Amino acid sequence: MTPIFRPCRSALYLPASNDRAIAKAATLACDAVILDMEDAVAPESKDAARANAVAALRAKAFGQRLAVLRVNALDTPWGAEDLAVAASLDIDAVLVPKITGPDDVRRYHAALASAAPGVGLWAMIETCLAVGQLQAIADTGLETRLSGFVLGINDLALEMRARPMADRGNMIPMLSLAVAAARSRQLLVLDGVCNDFSDLDHFGREAAQGLALGFDGKTLIHPAQIGPCNAAFSPSIAEVAWARSISAAFALPENIDKGALRLDGRMIERLHLIEAARILAIADATA
Numbered sequence: 622m623t624p625i626f627r628p629c630r631s632a633l634y635l636p637a638s639n640d641r642a643i644a645k646a647a648t649l650a651c652d653a654v655i656l657d658m659e660d661a662v663a664p665e666s667k668d669a670a671r672a673n674a675v676a677a678l679r680a681k682a683f684g685q686r687l688a689v690l691r692v693n694a695l696d697t698p699w700g701a702e703d704l705a706v707a708a709s710l711d712i713d714a715v716l717v718p719k720i721t722g723p724d725d726v727r728r729y730h731a732a733l734a735s736a737a738p739g740v741g742l743w744a745m746i747e748t749c750l751a752v753g754q755l756q757a758i759a760d761t762g763l764e765t766r767l768s769g770f771v772l773g774i775n776d777l778a779l780e781m782r783a784r785p786m787a788d789r790g791n792m793i794p795m796l797s798l799a800v801a802a803a804r805s806r807q808l809l810v811l812d813g814v815c816n817d818f819s820d821l822d823h824f825g826r827e828a829a830q831g832l833a834l835g836f837d838g839k840t841l842i843h844p845a846q847i848g849p850c851n852a853a854f855s856p857s858i859a860e861v862a863w864a865r866s867i868s869a870a871f872a873l874p875e876n877i878d879k880g881a882l883r884l885d886g887r888m889i890e891r892l893h894l895i896e897a898a899r900i901l902a903i904a905d906a907t908a
Contacts, residue, residue: 653687747773774813818843
């Protein structure tokens, strides 16, 4: 059977220690929920957060949304137990922090050996060492359950001693390299968070930039960001019409075996057909 396509335009971080936020998530229009047991939870609350997360995930509290669990690093006092619990859950992915290279991915993959085959491994790209090994990290997707990159721009900027820029100009090289590495191995890739959740115009510009750079979607820290994010990463009416016309053109009997053809005065190739299929899948899944 062909797997159901599930877009990930908007991925909302929720502190796993916050019962009210977890309950509210079932009413929100985000594509994914990331229950965060790492940065969003104080050390004294880690065990309680883990129990909350397990209860919510076993109860299928998030419906059809992608369910992702962000664990603590393996070299912390909580990491090994977090991974053991994650491996027992029916979830879509485990998000792991502070990746520095391909060996880290392999360690997390080994820790999830007992997890169901459908449980993906998403890697936070938030260290300078990771930036220097993006392709090597992406290549582990050929041998492990690695299936996604999530950019952690705040941590990366702090480690770089980079100053905040409204247009993220100093981050664009790293963002683009991460997208290129992810695409080379068919990994999902999500843009980092926008810290100012009170300025939705700023958020909209940042989301549009992420789309232009090639990201699948964006991670969020506040429900108010969900609507603008879904709008930014959803195909426009014009894009859907373009995709339908390309699909229809290649489906004609006289074009089935062609690698390229002329449509509305422009040359299109099979690679455009692949992109058209992606656009239509998003449009159908989010209709």
